[in-house]
Amino acid sequence: MSTKDVPRPPKKVGLAPNLNSGFYGQDIISVSQFTRESLDYIFGIAEEMRAIVKRAGSTDLLKGTVLACLFYEPSTRTSASFIAAMSRLGGTVIPITQGVQFSSVAKGESLPDTIRTLESYADMIVLRHPEVGASEIAARYARKPIINAGDGIGEHPTQALLDLFTIKEELGQIDGLAVAMVGDLKYGRTVHSLTRLLYSYDVELSFVSPEILRLPLDIMNEVRARNLPVRETYDVADVIEIADVLYVTRVQKERFSDLSQYEEVKGCYEITPELMERAKEKMIVMHPLPRVGEIHYAVDDDPRAAYFRQMENGMYIRMALLAAVLGKA
Amino acid sequence: MSTKDVPRPPKKVGLAPNLNSGFYGQDIISVSQFTRESLDYIFGIAEEMRAIVKRAGSTDLLKGTVLACLFYEPSTRTSASFIAAMSRLGGTVIPITQGVQFSSVAKGESLPDTIRTLESYADMIVLRHPEVGASEIAARYARKPIINAGDGIGEHPTQALLDLFTIKEELGQIDGLAVAMVGDLKYGRTVHSLTRLLYSYDVELSFVSPEILRLPLDIMNEVRARNLPVRETYDVADVIEIADVLYVTRVQKERFSDLSQYEEVKGCYEITPELMERAKEKMIVMHPLPRVGEIHYAVDDDPRAAYFRQMENGMYIRMALLAAVLGKA
Amino acid sequence: MSTKDVPRPPKKVGLAPNLNSGFYGQDIISVSQFTRESLDYIFGIAEEMRAIVKRAGSTDLLKGTVLACLFYEPSTRTSASFIAAMSRLGGTVIPITQGVQFSSVAKGESLPDTIRTLESYADMIVLRHPEVGASEIAARYARKPIINAGDGIGEHPTQALLDLFTIKEELGQIDGLAVAMVGDLKYGRTVHSLTRLLYSYDVELSFVSPEILRLPLDIMNEVRARNLPVRETYDVADVIEIADVLYVTRVQKERFSDLSQYEEVKGCYEITPELMERAKEKMIVMHPLPRVGEIHYAVDDDPRAAYFRQMENGMYIRMALLAAVLGKA
Numbered sequence: 001m002s003t004k005d006v007p008r009p010p011k012k013v014g015l016a017p018n019l020n021s022g023f024y025g026q027d028i029i030s031v032s033q034f035t036r037e038s039l040d041y042i043f044g045i046a047e048e049m050r051a052i053v054k055r056a057g058s059t060d061l062l063k064g065t066v067l068a069c070l071f072y073e074p075s076t077r078t079s080a081s082f083i084a085a086m087s088r089l090g091g092t093v094i095p096i097t098q099g100v101q102f103s104s105v106a107k108g109e110s111l112p113d114t115i116r117t118l119e120s121y122a123d124m125i126v127l128r129h130p131e132v133g134a135s136e137i138a139a140r141y142a143r144k145p146i147i148n149a150g151d152g153i154g155e156h157p158t159q160a161l162l163d164l165f166t167i168k169e170e171l172g173q174i175d176g177l178a179v180a181m182v183g184d185l186k187y188g189r190t191v192h193s194l195t196r197l198l199y200s201y202d203v204e205l206s207f208v209s210p211e212i213l214r215l216p217l218d219i220m221n222e223v224r225a226r227n228l229p230v231r232e233t234y235d236v237a238d239v240i241e242i243a244d245v246l247y248v249t250r251v252q253k254e255r256f257s258d259l260s261q262y263e264e265v266k267g268c269y270e271i272t273p274e275l276m277e278r279a280k281e282k283m284i285v286m287h288p289l290p291r292v293g294e295i296h297y298a299v300d301d302d303p304r305a306a307y308f309r310q311m312e313n314g315m316y317i318r319m320a321l322l323a324a325v326l327g328k329a
Numbered sequence: 330m331s332t333k334d335v336p337r338p339p340k341k342v343g344l345a346p347n348l349n350s351g352f353y354g355q356d357i358i359s360v361s362q363f364t365r366e367s368l369d370y371i372f373g374i375a376e377e378m379r380a381i382v383k384r385a386g387s388t389d390l391l392k393g394t395v396l397a398c399l400f401y402e403p404s405t406r407t408s409a410s411f412i413a414a415m416s417r418l419g420g421t422v423i424p425i426t427q428g429v430q431f432s433s434v435a436k437g438e439s440l441p442d443t444i445r446t447l448e449s450y451a452d453m454i455v456l457r458h459p460e461v462g463a464s465e466i467a468a469r470y471a472r473k474p475i476i477n478a479g480d481g482i483g484e485h486p487t488q489a490l491l492d493l494f495t496i497k498e499e500l501g502q503i504d505g506l507a508v509a510m511v512g513d514l515k516y517g518r519t520v521h522s523l524t525r526l527l528y529s530y531d532v533e534l535s536f537v538s539p540e541i542l543r544l545p546l547d548i549m550n551e552v553r554a555r556n557l558p559v560r561e562t563y564d565v566a567d568v569i570e571i572a573d574v575l576y577v578t579r580v581q582k583e584r585f586s587d588l589s590q591y592e593e594v595k596g597c598y599e600i601t602p603e604l605m606e607r608a609k610e611k612m613i614v615m616h617p618l619p620r621v622g623e624i625h626y627a628v629d630d631d632p633r634a635a636y637f638r639q640m641e642n643g644m645y646i647r648m649a650l651l652a653a654v655l656g657k658a
Numbered sequence: 659m660s661t662k663d664v665p666r667p668p669k670k671v672g673l674a675p676n677l678n679s680g681f682y683g684q685d686i687i688s689v690s691q692f693t694r695e696s697l698d699y700i701f702g703i704a705e706e707m708r709a710i711v712k713r714a715g716s717t718d719l720l721k722g723t724v725l726a727c728l729f730y731e732p733s734t735r736t737s738a739s740f741i742a743a744m745s746r747l748g749g750t751v752i753p754i755t756q757g758v759q760f761s762s763v764a765k766g767e768s769l770p771d772t773i774r775t776l777e778s779y780a781d782m783i784v785l786r787h788p789e790v791g792a793s794e795i796a797a798r799y800a801r802k803p804i805i806n807a808g809d810g811i812g813e814h815p816t817q818a819l820l821d822l823f824t825i826k827e828e829l830g831q832i833d834g835l836a837v838a839m840v841g842d843l844k845y846g847r848t849v850h851s852l853t854r855l856l857y858s859y860d861v862e863l864s865f866v867s868p869e870i871l872r873l874p875l876d877i878m879n880e881v882r883a884r885n886l887p888v889r890e891t892y893d894v895a896d897v898i899e900i901a902d903v904l905y906v907t908r909v910q911k912e913r914f915s916d917l918s919q920y921e922e923v924k925g926c927y928e929i930t931p932e933l934m935e936r937a938k939e940k941m942i943v944m945h946p947l948p949r950v951g952e953i954h955y956a957v958d959d960d961p962r963a964a965y966f967r968q969m970e971n972g973m974y975i976r977m978a979l980l981a982a983v984l985g986k987a
Binding site for chain 1: 387405409417618620638640643
């Protein structure tokens with residue numbers, strides 16, 4: 001599939017606009033669209049969604065609406081979360097997952113043609129794509145709203161929203177918190193997006209990673225330009241006592257050319273019950289999941305382990321976005 | 330999978346009957362079942378379906394009914410269209426797509442057994458299968474209605490219906506039109522089926538293709554037997570000025586043993602903005618999609634480009650068929 | 659995927675308990691949970707479900723509830739049956755089928771993490787897994803109910819329930835019947851599970867198989883310990899005249915190291931119209947399907963051929979279980 005060879009018509013309402021003036025009919029492409037005001041707005045709806053689910057399981061808010069979930073690469077977690085969200089809003093989903101590669105796309109259809117076809121059936125499209133910028137291209141051609149569910153190493157805005165929402169729900173507020181990002185800070189798009197959302201808040205940031213996986217310079221410069229207190233370190237032990245939020249990601253063995261070097265440092269990015277003994281009483285451990293050993297299973301029973309509640313919040317945030325974009329929030 | 334080794338019981342109500350006496354409980358296997366009267370009937374329902382979708386998004390007409398979509402080969406467009414149609418009618422879908430080959434079918438189950446199992450769960454079955462005649466076999470065994478969603482190079486009746494419906498909706502009527510079929514007329518089953526549906530109307534037909542991809546003789550003889558005005562040509566430029574409908578299909582490079590021959594002729598089957606300048610002011614360009622270059626993207630903004638509206642019509646036609654076959658139209 | 663490396667927390671309500679005190683909130687893991695009393699209870703609900711489907715197609719009993727169908731191996735029949743059951747109850751399904759291997763599981767996620775993620779979206783999880791004991795592990799970690807839809811050569815309790823329900827519905831009662839199990843009795847988990855459910859009834863059991871596929875000793879000892887009349891034989895002809903129920907399974911060629919031996923005996927396990935002439939007038943032939951020749955197609959029109967009605971019963975039993983486990987029966 002190529003996303004390059006199609007001349008691009010002007011988009012009807014502007015591309016990835018600031019959302020202060022409302023979500024209705026807008027594309028959700030990038031965290032850069034969200035101001036503190038629009039975050040407050042969507043978090044408020046997400047809280048209502050949770051209340052509805054806890055009380056009644058679901059609502060008929062989106063009864064009669066159809067969402068196309070177009071996943072060019074599989075992602076059980078994200079697609080299941082969107083399907084659940086749409087179901088609990090009373091709407092239905094056209095799941096186009098696994099095997100897209102065998103079908104019209106394999107016949108050489110361009111992304112814009114696939115998008116224009118699907119929008120003739122559905123009211124909205126959620127797009128997961130391995131190429132950076134795919135959602136922006138889709139949004140340029142679509143008259144119906146596009147929600148970016150991850151485009152390669154680019155953005156995954158709904159993940160960043162659920163991460164920030166979790167911090168707010170777990171700790172009551174975001175201002176004043178010490179947030180430590182741990183693990184692969186170079187390639188981890190969830191870390192980049194969450195960091196950018198935090199620019200709107202008064203937080204203290206720590207970045208904990210091996211040398212070869214440090215936060216990219218452009219993001220570090222953005223952080224510094226906002227005069228947020230920041231530090232970098234190689235060992236999670238350096239921040240465990242002060243962190244209100246420990247946002248953990250996986251350090252992949254494959255990133256190291258010298259495996260002995262990996263073995264040497266990996267312990268610095270593992271969250272163990274012993275490490276947790278030194279953490280604050282009121283703090284949380286987060287992880288975008290899946291994990292592969294970087295948070296020990298024995299930590300799961302610690303009330304500060306927030307990663308499964310974080311998953312659940314993903315459903316409420318996506319319910320809020322779907323309802324808001326369709327003008328039913 | 331084999332569809333051959335099973336002794337065939339007599340079908341309960343007759344196979345692929347003329348639909349004049351109603352759609353309720355009938356199989357939709359072939360365009361040959363449709364008379365002008367039954368086409369008018371189903372187009373009328375499709376127009377109502379569009380009105381419902383535009384006004385309310387959906388209806389509860391098929392609430393509580395279950396459709397099994399059994400796709401032995403993937404077809405994003407067709408399966409998404411049926412799922413959307415069923416959803417907007419308030420019903421639900423059991424999607425059995427991608428990976429059928431790994432499952433009970435891989436264990437050697439015959440098509441009749443799979444069909445008889447699925448009809449014990451669902452109220453109706455939509456079947457896509459790579460072998461010609463598969464839908465007819467399925468219909469012979471099923472007590473519940475079967476809708477053919479394409480059987481190899483055989484039939485794809487719902488596609489032909491949406492094509493004809495598009496002509497009627499775009500141009501107001503079908504009688505009196507000059508319809509030009511362009512591209513691969515030998516293997517293109519959509520061309521064959523649409524041509525056959527047009528036998529019921531007073532139209533002028535043009536067939537534009539390379540020599541090696543000319544319309545099969547049997548269909549040409551059928552056309553002539555109906556005394557419809559007809560001509561064949563090698564170049565779309567020969568018909569562009571008189572055509573009310575340009576039905577474009579892809580000329581596949583792979584059909585040519587001599588690639589230089591392909592390069593020489595392919596320009597005769599490409600729809601460009603320059604070509605469109607010579608076309609009538611009121612005419613339409615259609616394509617079953619996916620396209621791979623045979624209609625230039627710059628044509629998309631031309632109001633005469635009807636192919637995305639054609640896709641949307643597919644949903645309304647399928648809604649109409651589902652409702653009619655289940656006796657709820 | 660590994661199900662082994664995770665320390666297991668104590669389960670909140672006890673693992674796979676006897677269901678006499680009710681199904682609400684319980685896991686359905688093993689046939690050993692079912693007493694005669696709880697079987698009567700669930701069969702009663704299944705009969706109501708059939709009445710509802712025959713009369714109205716569906717009900718809104720589970721409106722607003724979401725079921726995750728997590729299939730680590732494909733099973734068209736079982737997954738379609740659960741999707742249909744949930745749809746006819748008014749609920750919705752998150753289908754996670756085919757391709758699980760490419761997704762988070764492929765990234766090395768443990769079964770407990772996948773389960774804990776899905777239960778944050780869904781109200782209940784149906785699990786199909788190739789490893790024995792996977793459902794029990796899932797149930798240990800989940801707060802939401804788990805339904806075992808087959809774990810390798812282990813259990814497949816909903817299949818055993820629908821088998822027993824079919825006997826009851828077809829023949830009016832279970833006590834007093836002569837039940838013959840035919841075919842692969844060594845590896846056939848459906849035979850093992852159904853046999854175990856029959857321990858609660860006053861039945862006469864026959865086991866018909868080639869020497870190398872005889873019923874495992876542990877199950878035969880359980881049968882004997884219950885003092886049920888039992889016999890073993892090599893030829894279905896030996897039991898055809900006395901059997902009230904003929905439960906047929908496939909004898910796989912691959913089980914034989916010497917193919918000539920297979921050719922020699924296979925006729926002893928094939929159900930032909932000629933064989934059926936010697937059977938009782940009131941008896942039934944069952945098969946879990948798919949079949950590959952062991953029941954001739956010519957038998958399908960015999961009113962005693964119950965295997966397609968058996969499939970349909972699968973939907974009613976699953977509707978009953980879903981409703982009972984969610985406390986809505």
